[in-house]
Amino acid sequence: MPSSLPSTLLFLSAGIFLAITGTLDAITFLAVIGCAVCSLLTITERTELAYIGGLALISISLILQAVLESKCITCLKADTLILAAVICLTPFQNFKLPAQIMSAVMSVVMFFAVVTVVPVESESTDIKPHGFGQYLEVQETSGEKLTLNTAENPVLLFSPSCSACEKALNKVMEQDADGTKWKLVLSSSKEKDIKKANELLKRIGYTGTLYTYDWHGSVPIVIYTDENDSTIVSHSVDKTIPLL
Template sequence: MRYYGGLFFISAAVLLAATKSPDIFTVAAVAACALMAALSSTRHAVWSAIGGALLIGASLALQSALSYRCTDCIKADLLIMAGVIYLAVTESGGMKKSLRVMAAVATAMLAASALLHYPVSTGFSQEEARGGRISQFISVANDGEGALLDTAVRPALFFSPSCGACRSVLEKLAAADPEGNGWAPVLTGGSPGEGRDLLDSNGYLGVMSWSEWDAAVPALIITRDGQTRALYGQEEILRAVRGDSS
């Protein structure tokens, strides 16, 4: 039965190999997943579970250290986590209790990282937002005065000071375009003072607007070729603002 746990590690390796560029971190992670899969079908399956938990910890630590939010990495971490949990549950030896505690701790770490650093929902679903509750022109407030923001001219980035993923996106956008010539930050949630402080801390020098937004953040509202879309996820947002994709 233990070899079933190895399927989760193999799935994680395949996912990383198919979606990530072959840099040193990806190659190391794929090799480690393959090793954990091989160990899971032997009498050393305990080490497979321990190694899986260490892989998750290393992944989260690297993402935090590099200020890089990788959704594909998190998907792989979830598959590895499933393998760790499976092996911990099926373990019947003396390490049973320790493995289950370890699996619980790793699960808590992964959940905390997802809540702190990845898009969070503040209301209706992303599908509803994509389905027509967004438009090219967004009503915003600037210093107490109403205005219309044209997302065909400048894409609008909805953000919240309490969102860890927003901080990472803002840092990179402000570094690339501190004047906000190609994007417009729009605060939703939190006080204007908190939003301004966050932008200032990342070197943003342009105007901040605020408006209501009931979907996940960070979200980039962008209009290209007459079509208005909501984009989620750091990599997709950065590509769109840079003009790598529409």
């Protein structure tokens, strides 16, 4: 069995994962191609190029997320698979000590990226503390400001660059496709993000109103105020369904 087989399989897994769960756009396509190229390099025992390629894929992913101010959980999961492939390749590098240092640094960077973005899996997906209250100050895409009452309608905060958000949207839309019983809020007021959101909503058939609210945390999140006047913020969109 080739010594690079684990890395080959991990690169392939990252590419397949992105292709299946990622948003269909040019960046995702290039990332899938990059994973395939790295996998091919490991098969041909060109481990140094595969190692550098893996580090480059992770770095570009994190930089793009920072520049675009987009927290992509799907991307981070793929980055974690790529990092595992890079770590597996580390012992086979001619520049062993620098490779060990780079792998360690990238592992620390990925750890903090995942901790600050990906929801922690537990029995409860509620976020505490969250800083939200019953009333949420938002804007319509025209720029007009208004206040949403989360005791009257639950709010779903999302990003068009997040594949988990699209799944959450589809779940809620099965109950109410035009947003009469819930409110849809984009986690950015930037024109480019509004454009991407409108394209996504048109594609999946949402016919309600889109609001914006600048939020730099992980998405999707559901915000609602219960009968005890407690405002709940959760990563679980399933909590919204009984409220509709």
